[in-house]
Amino acid sequence: MMQSTSLVSSLSNSSPLSPPTTAAAAATCHRVEAPFTGVVTASSRVEFPSVHLRPYRSTLSPPRCAVSKSVKEDQEMALEDGQDDRIARIASAIRVIPNFPKPGILFQDITTLLLDTKAFRDTIDLFVERYKGKDISVVAGIEARGFIFGPPIALAIGAKFVPMRKPNKLPGEVISEEYSLEYGSDKMEMHVGAVQAGERALVIDDLIATGGTLCAAIRLLERVGVDVVECACVIELPELKGRDRLGDKPLFVLVNAPGA
Ligand SMILES: O=P(O)(O)OC[C@H]1O[C@H](OP(=O)(O)OP(=O)(O)O)[C@H](O)[C@@H]1O
Ligand SMILES: Nc1ncnc2[nH]cnc12
DSSP: OOEEEEEEEOOOOOOOOOSSOOOOOOOBOOEEEEEEOSEEOTTSOEEOOSSSSGGGOOOOOOOOOBOSSOHHHHHHHHHHTTHHHHHHHHHHHSEEEETOSSTTOEEEETHHHHHOHHHHHHHHHHHHHHHTTSOOOEEEEETTTHHHHHHHHHHHHTOEEEEEBOTTOOOSOEEEEEEEOSSSEEEEEEETTSSOTTOEEEEEEEEESSSHHHHHHHHHHHHTTOEEEEEEEEEEOGGGOHHHHTTTSOEEEEEEOOOO
8 A cells, every 4th residue: 555745855044053154054944855665554554675675765846945045046056955855755765654653643663764875964964064163062862763873863963972872771960850741751861071062063854743752852952051052853743833832943954744
């Protein structure tokens, strides 16, 4: 059975990534069609493709980017560095599994993105291109999937990686922050001493849905005097309005997708 989903790629948001200023474009891209070609069995479980990600190749039309200064200039820049192609490939490498973990949820599965070495590398490169040279000393990654994307970005931009963990996982002294979920609440913890007041941090996760998780991470870091300059995710589920919950805090995403 073939399923398809539409993904909207977006590189968006102005941000206070002040030092140093670059001509790096904030680009907003467009709707693309990403056919889902995984094998869905009667129980809605999907099997991984046996070899490469050829099955995830999409029939995407080339992304169209609109930007701040001169649209034409920025489109040329985007096309020059292959940014549009990279985002299209990333979008099509993300598998969508309906009704996981519960009925009505369209689960955005980044494990297939990790199987596509080019798409995975492009994902990291796009973040590194945005954050290199921005004087960021901390990449804070949110458990669990922020632990996949955070460390390579941290290494590439010369920052330390700080894990933001679920409760009772970190062995040292921690500070913690409770946050609300759709049903109930959870807690996030960070080691005391991992960051210092005045440091500039990037918070990274795979996905923003309601934004509760990112808000908790921001609060935790700001409580100890860290300047959270931006949050970055591979995927945003815009229908859940997590971006609104972040208020003025800049959010950078590569791909927009439906969550239900
Ligand atoms: O924007 P929100 O509504 O807060 O949701 C986003 C969070 O949900 C997912 O993690 P999950 O809580 O499923 O944990 P996991 O990564 O450990 O599976 C995702 O990886 C984000 O961390
Ligand atoms: N639809 C979704 N897919 C993957 N992870 C999620 N976390 C919250 N909503 C999600």
